[in-house]
Amino acid sequence: MTQPPKPNYDYEVNRLVGAYEKAIEEILRELNRLDLNNFSRANQLATLKSIGEILNELNVEAGELARASIEKAVKDGIISAIMSLGIAETVQAAETLVKFNRINKELVAAAVADTQSDLLAVTRNVDNKVRATVRRVSAEVLRSNLTKGVNATQSLRRDITAELRKQLGESVNTGIIDAAGRRWRPSKYVNVLVRTKMMEAHKESTINEALSRDVMYGVISRHGAKDACGKWEGKVVKLTPDAPGNYVYINDIPRNELFHPCCRHTVSPIRNPERA
Ligand SMILES: [Zn+2]
Structure with a gap:
Protein backbone atom coordinates (compact mmCIF):
# COMPACT_ATOMS: atom_id res chain seq x y z
CA MET A 1 0.00 0.00 0.00
CA ASP A 214 -17.63 2.78 8.20
CA VAL A 215 -14.03 2.80 9.38
CA MET A 216 -13.86 3.53 13.10
CA TYR A 217 -10.16 3.27 13.98
CA GLY A 218 -6.92 4.94 13.07
CA VAL A 219 -3.19 4.76 13.77
CA ILE A 220 -1.18 7.80 14.84
CA SER A 221 1.67 8.56 12.44
CA ARG A 222 5.30 8.29 13.53
CA HIS A 223 8.33 10.46 12.84
CA GLY A 224 10.29 9.79 16.02
CA ALA A 225 8.88 12.74 17.96
CA LYS A 226 10.80 13.50 21.15
CA ASP A 227 8.01 15.49 22.80
CA ALA A 228 4.87 14.22 24.57
CA CYS A 229 3.46 13.15 21.19
CA GLY A 230 6.10 10.42 21.00
CA LYS A 231 4.25 7.97 23.21
CA TRP A 232 1.22 8.10 20.88
CA GLU A 233 3.15 7.21 17.75
CA GLY A 234 1.87 3.99 16.17
CA LYS A 235 -0.97 3.74 18.70
CA VAL A 236 -4.47 2.70 17.62
CA VAL A 237 -7.21 5.18 18.45
CA LYS A 238 -10.97 5.26 17.99
CA LEU A 239 -12.31 7.78 15.50
CA THR A 240 -15.69 7.82 17.24
CA PRO A 241 -16.34 7.34 20.95
CA ASP A 242 -18.95 4.67 20.06
CA ALA A 243 -16.44 2.28 18.47
CA PRO A 244 -16.04 -0.99 20.37
CA GLY A 245 -12.71 -1.95 21.94
CA ASN A 246 -10.34 -0.66 24.52
CA TYR A 247 -8.82 2.23 22.56
CA VAL A 248 -8.66 5.91 23.38
CA TYR A 249 -11.01 8.17 21.41
CA ILE A 250 -8.80 10.45 19.31
CA ASN A 251 -10.42 13.68 20.48
CA ASP A 252 -10.09 12.68 24.16
CA ILE A 253 -6.28 12.81 23.95
CA PRO A 254 -5.12 15.91 25.88
CA ARG A 255 -3.86 18.71 23.63
CA ASN A 256 -0.63 18.97 25.58
CA GLU A 257 0.13 15.36 24.57
CA LEU A 258 -0.93 15.20 20.92
CA PHE A 259 -2.20 17.60 18.27
CA HIS A 260 -0.68 20.55 20.13
CA PRO A 261 0.03 23.76 18.18
CA CYS A 262 2.25 22.99 15.17
CA CYS A 263 2.03 19.22 15.83
CA ARG A 264 2.91 17.27 12.67
CA HIS A 265 1.16 14.05 13.63
CA THR A 266 -1.67 12.69 11.52
CA VAL A 267 -4.01 9.73 11.80
CA SER A 268 -4.31 6.94 9.22
CA PRO A 269 -7.63 5.13 9.24
CA ILE A 270 -7.62 1.33 9.51
CA ARG A 271 -10.57 -1.03 9.26
CA ASN A 272 -9.35 -3.62 11.66
CA PRO A 273 -7.57 -2.35 14.79
CA GLU A 274 -6.18 -5.83 15.48
CA ARG A 275 -4.09 -5.59 12.33
CA ALA A 276 -2.40 -2.31 13.19
ZN1 LIG B 1 2.98 15.82 17.43
Whole structure:
Protein backbone atom coordinates (compact mmCIF):
# COMPACT_ATOMS: atom_id res chain seq x y z
CA MET A 1 0.00 0.00 0.00
CA THR A 2 1.28 3.46 -0.87
CA GLN A 3 1.48 5.79 2.08
CA PRO A 4 -0.38 9.09 1.66
CA PRO A 5 1.92 12.12 1.47
CA LYS A 6 2.73 13.85 4.74
CA PRO A 7 0.95 17.19 4.86
CA ASN A 8 3.31 20.13 4.47
CA TYR A 9 1.73 23.55 4.70
CA ASP A 10 4.81 25.76 4.53
CA TYR A 11 3.62 27.31 1.26
CA GLU A 12 0.18 28.29 2.59
CA VAL A 13 1.58 29.42 5.94
CA ASN A 14 4.28 31.50 4.25
CA ARG A 15 1.77 33.24 2.02
CA LEU A 16 -0.39 34.23 4.98
CA VAL A 17 2.58 35.25 7.10
CA GLY A 18 3.88 37.22 4.10
CA ALA A 19 0.61 39.15 3.87
CA TYR A 20 0.90 40.10 7.55
CA GLU A 21 4.57 41.01 7.28
CA LYS A 22 3.92 43.21 4.28
CA ALA A 23 1.06 45.01 6.04
CA ILE A 24 3.16 45.51 9.15
CA GLU A 25 6.01 46.93 7.11
CA GLU A 26 3.59 49.37 5.50
CA ILE A 27 2.23 50.38 8.90
CA LEU A 28 5.75 50.93 10.23
CA ARG A 29 6.47 53.07 7.19
CA GLU A 30 3.36 55.16 7.93
CA LEU A 31 4.43 55.54 11.54
CA ASN A 32 7.96 56.52 10.57
CA ARG A 33 6.61 59.16 8.26
CA LEU A 34 4.92 60.88 11.20
CA ASP A 35 6.57 64.18 11.94
CA LEU A 36 6.80 64.06 15.69
CA ASN A 37 7.91 67.69 15.87
CA ASN A 38 4.75 68.81 14.18
CA PHE A 39 2.24 66.28 15.32
CA SER A 40 -1.11 67.84 14.62
CA ARG A 41 -4.47 66.21 15.19
CA ALA A 42 -4.98 66.22 11.41
CA ASN A 43 -1.69 64.35 10.90
CA GLN A 44 -2.66 61.86 13.52
CA LEU A 45 -6.06 61.19 11.95
CA ALA A 46 -4.58 60.85 8.47
CA THR A 47 -2.07 58.31 9.74
CA LEU A 48 -4.71 56.30 11.57
CA LYS A 49 -6.87 56.35 8.46
CA SER A 50 -4.04 55.00 6.29
CA ILE A 51 -3.32 52.30 8.84
CA GLY A 52 -7.01 51.37 8.92
CA GLU A 53 -6.94 50.98 5.13
CA ILE A 54 -3.84 48.79 5.23
CA LEU A 55 -5.49 46.55 7.81
CA ASN A 56 -8.77 46.35 5.89
CA GLU A 57 -6.93 45.18 2.80
CA LEU A 58 -5.03 42.70 4.91
CA ASN A 59 -8.30 41.31 6.32
CA VAL A 60 -9.68 40.72 2.84
CA GLU A 61 -6.49 39.07 1.58
CA ALA A 62 -6.00 36.97 4.72
CA GLY A 63 -9.64 35.88 4.64
CA GLU A 64 -9.27 34.58 1.09
CA LEU A 65 -5.96 32.86 1.79
CA ALA A 66 -7.44 31.25 4.92
CA ARG A 67 -10.35 29.86 2.91
CA ALA A 68 -8.07 28.38 0.23
CA SER A 69 -5.75 26.94 2.90
CA ILE A 70 -8.49 25.23 4.87
CA GLU A 71 -10.08 23.85 1.70
CA LYS A 72 -6.72 22.38 0.72
CA ALA A 73 -6.19 20.82 4.16
CA VAL A 74 -9.67 19.26 4.16
CA LYS A 75 -9.09 17.86 0.68
CA ASP A 76 -5.67 16.47 1.70
CA GLY A 77 -7.27 14.82 4.73
CA ILE A 78 -9.82 13.06 2.53
CA ILE A 79 -7.08 11.94 0.10
CA SER A 80 -5.03 10.68 3.02
CA ALA A 81 -7.96 8.59 4.31
CA ILE A 82 -8.69 7.16 0.86
CA MET A 83 -5.04 6.16 0.36
CA SER A 84 -4.58 4.80 3.89
CA LEU A 85 -7.55 2.51 3.30
CA GLY A 86 -6.02 1.26 0.07
CA ILE A 87 -8.95 2.55 -2.00
CA ALA A 88 -6.59 4.48 -4.25
CA GLU A 89 -2.87 4.00 -4.78
CA THR A 90 -1.89 7.47 -5.90
CA VAL A 91 -2.81 11.02 -4.96
CA GLN A 92 -4.15 11.57 -8.50
CA ALA A 93 -6.41 8.53 -8.27
CA ALA A 94 -7.54 9.53 -4.77
CA GLU A 95 -8.25 13.08 -5.96
CA THR A 96 -10.88 11.84 -8.40
CA LEU A 97 -12.70 10.22 -5.47
CA VAL A 98 -12.71 13.32 -3.26
CA LYS A 99 -16.22 14.44 -2.53
CA PHE A 100 -17.07 17.25 -0.23
CA ASN A 101 -20.01 15.50 1.38
CA ARG A 102 -22.29 17.38 3.75
CA ILE A 103 -20.16 16.78 6.82
CA ASN A 104 -16.96 17.93 5.09
CA LYS A 105 -18.73 20.97 3.66
CA GLU A 106 -19.75 21.86 7.18
CA LEU A 107 -16.22 21.20 8.38
CA VAL A 108 -14.83 23.58 5.75
CA ALA A 109 -17.37 26.29 6.63
CA ALA A 110 -16.71 26.00 10.37
CA ALA A 111 -12.90 25.77 10.08
CA VAL A 112 -12.75 28.69 7.62
CA ALA A 113 -14.94 30.85 9.86
CA ASP A 114 -12.91 29.89 12.90
CA THR A 115 -9.55 30.64 11.23
CA GLN A 116 -10.80 33.91 9.74
CA SER A 117 -12.11 35.09 13.08
CA ASP A 118 -8.78 34.29 14.79
CA LEU A 119 -6.94 36.17 12.03
CA LEU A 120 -9.33 39.12 12.38
CA ALA A 121 -8.54 39.18 16.07
CA VAL A 122 -4.84 39.55 15.21
CA THR A 123 -5.57 42.52 12.95
CA ARG A 124 -7.89 44.10 15.49
CA ASN A 125 -5.25 43.68 18.15
CA VAL A 126 -2.59 45.38 16.02
CA ASP A 127 -5.07 48.16 15.20
CA ASN A 128 -5.92 48.78 18.87
CA LYS A 129 -2.27 48.73 19.94
CA VAL A 130 -1.23 51.17 17.23
CA ARG A 131 -4.15 53.53 17.92
CA ALA A 132 -3.47 53.58 21.65
CA THR A 133 0.23 54.21 21.08
CA VAL A 134 -0.36 56.96 18.53
CA ARG A 135 -2.68 58.66 21.02
CA ARG A 136 -0.19 58.34 23.84
CA VAL A 137 2.68 59.55 21.66
CA SER A 138 0.60 62.48 20.52
CA ALA A 139 -0.10 63.44 24.14
CA GLU A 140 3.59 63.24 24.97
CA VAL A 141 4.53 65.33 21.97
CA LEU A 142 2.02 67.99 23.00
CA ARG A 143 3.40 67.96 26.51
CA SER A 144 6.97 68.31 25.29
CA ASN A 145 5.85 71.18 23.02
CA LEU A 146 4.44 72.94 26.09
CA THR A 147 7.85 72.92 27.69
CA LYS A 148 9.65 73.87 24.50
CA GLY A 149 12.06 76.64 25.16
CA VAL A 150 11.79 76.17 28.90
CA ASN A 151 13.74 73.01 29.55
CA ALA A 152 13.40 70.94 26.39
CA THR A 153 16.77 71.10 24.75
CA GLN A 154 17.35 69.75 21.26
CA SER A 155 18.89 66.56 22.60
CA LEU A 156 16.07 65.97 25.04
CA ARG A 157 13.60 66.35 22.23
CA ARG A 158 15.63 63.92 20.18
CA ASP A 159 15.53 61.40 23.04
CA ILE A 160 11.79 61.76 23.38
CA THR A 161 11.35 61.34 19.64
CA ALA A 162 13.52 58.22 19.60
CA GLU A 163 11.65 56.76 22.54
CA LEU A 164 8.28 57.48 20.95
CA ARG A 165 9.40 55.90 17.69
CA LYS A 166 10.45 52.84 19.63
CA GLN A 167 7.04 52.64 21.29
CA LEU A 168 5.32 52.92 17.93
CA GLY A 169 7.44 50.10 16.52
CA GLU A 170 6.81 47.88 19.52
CA SER A 171 3.09 48.46 19.33
CA VAL A 172 3.16 46.71 15.96
CA ASN A 173 5.73 44.04 16.67
CA THR A 174 4.59 42.70 20.02
CA GLY A 175 0.91 43.20 19.42
CA ILE A 176 -0.44 39.81 20.43
CA ILE A 177 -0.78 38.44 23.93
CA ASP A 178 -2.17 34.90 24.11
CA ALA A 179 -4.29 33.23 26.80
CA ALA A 180 -1.13 32.23 28.68
CA GLY A 181 0.08 35.84 28.73
CA ARG A 182 2.89 35.30 26.22
CA ARG A 183 3.79 38.10 23.81
CA TRP A 184 3.91 37.27 20.12
CA ARG A 185 4.99 39.00 16.99
CA PRO A 186 1.86 39.00 14.83
CA SER A 187 3.62 37.13 12.00
CA LYS A 188 4.87 34.41 14.34
CA TYR A 189 1.41 34.10 15.84
CA VAL A 190 -0.19 33.82 12.40
CA ASN A 191 2.36 31.16 11.45
CA VAL A 192 1.43 28.95 14.42
CA LEU A 193 -2.28 29.70 14.07
CA VAL A 194 -2.59 28.78 10.39
CA ARG A 195 -0.34 25.74 10.59
CA THR A 196 -2.34 24.41 13.53
CA LYS A 197 -5.75 25.10 11.97
CA MET A 198 -4.69 23.39 8.74
CA MET A 199 -3.42 20.28 10.54
CA GLU A 200 -6.63 20.20 12.57
CA ALA A 201 -8.77 20.47 9.42
CA HIS A 202 -6.68 17.67 7.86
CA LYS A 203 -7.28 15.43 10.87
CA GLU A 204 -11.00 16.18 11.05
CA SER A 205 -11.61 15.52 7.37
CA THR A 206 -9.62 12.27 7.59
CA ILE A 207 -11.89 11.18 10.45
CA ASN A 208 -15.04 12.22 8.55
CA GLU A 209 -13.96 10.35 5.43
CA ALA A 210 -13.13 7.22 7.44
CA LEU A 211 -16.42 7.27 9.34
CA SER A 212 -18.37 7.79 6.12
CA ARG A 213 -16.74 4.55 4.92
CA ASP A 214 -17.63 2.78 8.20
CA VAL A 215 -14.03 2.80 9.38
CA MET A 216 -13.86 3.53 13.10
CA TYR A 217 -10.16 3.27 13.98
CA GLY A 218 -6.92 4.94 13.07
CA VAL A 219 -3.19 4.76 13.77
CA ILE A 220 -1.18 7.80 14.84
CA SER A 221 1.67 8.56 12.44
CA ARG A 222 5.30 8.29 13.53
CA HIS A 223 8.33 10.46 12.84
CA GLY A 224 10.29 9.79 16.02
CA ALA A 225 8.88 12.74 17.96
CA LYS A 226 10.80 13.50 21.15
CA ASP A 227 8.01 15.49 22.80
CA ALA A 228 4.87 14.22 24.57
CA CYS A 229 3.46 13.15 21.19
CA GLY A 230 6.10 10.42 21.00
CA LYS A 231 4.25 7.97 23.21
CA TRP A 232 1.22 8.10 20.88
CA GLU A 233 3.15 7.21 17.75
CA GLY A 234 1.87 3.99 16.17
CA LYS A 235 -0.97 3.74 18.70
CA VAL A 236 -4.47 2.70 17.62
CA VAL A 237 -7.21 5.18 18.45
CA LYS A 238 -10.97 5.26 17.99
CA LEU A 239 -12.31 7.78 15.50
CA THR A 240 -15.69 7.82 17.24
CA PRO A 241 -16.34 7.34 20.95
CA ASP A 242 -18.95 4.67 20.06
CA ALA A 243 -16.44 2.28 18.47
CA PRO A 244 -16.04 -0.99 20.37
CA GLY A 245 -12.71 -1.95 21.94
CA ASN A 246 -10.34 -0.66 24.52
CA TYR A 247 -8.82 2.23 22.56
CA VAL A 248 -8.66 5.91 23.38
CA TYR A 249 -11.01 8.17 21.41
CA ILE A 250 -8.80 10.45 19.31
CA ASN A 251 -10.42 13.68 20.48
CA ASP A 252 -10.09 12.68 24.16
CA ILE A 253 -6.28 12.81 23.95
CA PRO A 254 -5.12 15.91 25.88
CA ARG A 255 -3.86 18.71 23.63
CA ASN A 256 -0.63 18.97 25.58
CA GLU A 257 0.13 15.36 24.57
CA LEU A 258 -0.93 15.20 20.92
CA PHE A 259 -2.20 17.60 18.27
CA HIS A 260 -0.68 20.55 20.13
CA PRO A 261 0.03 23.76 18.18
CA CYS A 262 2.25 22.99 15.17
CA CYS A 263 2.03 19.22 15.83
CA ARG A 264 2.91 17.27 12.67
CA HIS A 265 1.16 14.05 13.63
CA THR A 266 -1.67 12.69 11.52
CA VAL A 267 -4.01 9.73 11.80
CA SER A 268 -4.31 6.94 9.22
CA PRO A 269 -7.63 5.13 9.24
CA ILE A 270 -7.62 1.33 9.51
CA ARG A 271 -10.57 -1.03 9.26
CA ASN A 272 -9.35 -3.62 11.66
CA PRO A 273 -7.57 -2.35 14.79
CA GLU A 274 -6.18 -5.83 15.48
CA ARG A 275 -4.09 -5.59 12.33
CA ALA A 276 -2.40 -2.31 13.19
ZN1 LIG B 1 2.98 15.82 17.43
